[in-house]
Amino acid sequence: MPVFDIAFMEEALTEGGSSRYLNLSKLEGERRVRFVGEGITGYSAWNTDNKPVRWEVRPTEIPENIKPDMNGSREPKKFITGLIWDYEEDEFKILEITQISLIRALAKYQADEDYGDPADYDLKITRDKKGDKTTYTLIASPPKPLKPEIAKAYENVDCNLHALYDGKDPWATAA
Numbered sequence: 001m002p003v004f005d006i007a008f009m010e011e012a013l014t015e016g017g018s019s020r021y022l023n024l025s026k027l028e029g030e031r032r033v034r035f036v037g038e039g040i041t042g043y044s045a046w047n048t049d050n051k052p053v054r055w056e057v058r059p060t061e062i063p064e065n066i067k068p069d070m071n072g073s074r075e076p077k078k079f080i081t082g083l084i085w086d087y088e089e090d091e092f093k094i095l096e097i098t099q100i101s102l103i104r105a106l107a108k109y110q111a112d113e114d115y116g117d118p119a120d121y122d123l124k125i126t127r128d129k130k131g132d133k134t135t136y137t138l139i140a141s142p143p144k145p146l147k148p149e150i151a152k153a154y155e156n157v158d159c160n161l162h163a164l165y166d167g168k169d170p171w172a173t174a175a
Contacts, residue, residue, distance in 0.1 A: 027127040032087040039082030105138040
């Protein structure tokens with residue numbers, strides 16, 4: 001008899017290092033995603049404990065424990081955050097976008113009458129790094145209904161994005 005339960009060990013092999021978040025700064029190449037549900041917007045910064053701090057509206061005063069960014073600014077950055085279906089990993093994840101180029105691209109699609117609500121079409125997000133320069137692109141696929149199996153799976157998702165404003169885990173079961 002093996003030391004460890006074989007079924008448990010095989011399950012661990014397939015789980016890998018998956019995260020419930022899609023981190024664009026670690027993206028390799030292109031990723032296809034679909035927003036589902038309602039997202040949140042606001043401002044974010046990192047504190048001296050290397051934890052993200054988020055506000056629904058721009059703070060009038062910046063807390064002392066906010067770290068400066070690479071340019072030395074302590075000003076919070078705009079963000080949009082939503083629940084997505086990650087087609088590559090076949091699971092729901094949280095995507096936070098702070099790159100203004102991606103926010104602008106998504107805003108253009110959302111304002112375009114041929115596209116509208118980002119929940120109505122897939123997005124292809126690409127990260128390209130050449131030397132010290134990193135660029136991100138966002139391309140929308142033609143609108144089409146969400147696959148029924150994804151819509152069905154979404155019915156069982158328990159994710160409270162508003163918990164991020166309080167520094168809490170959005171995946172924790174709601175009280």
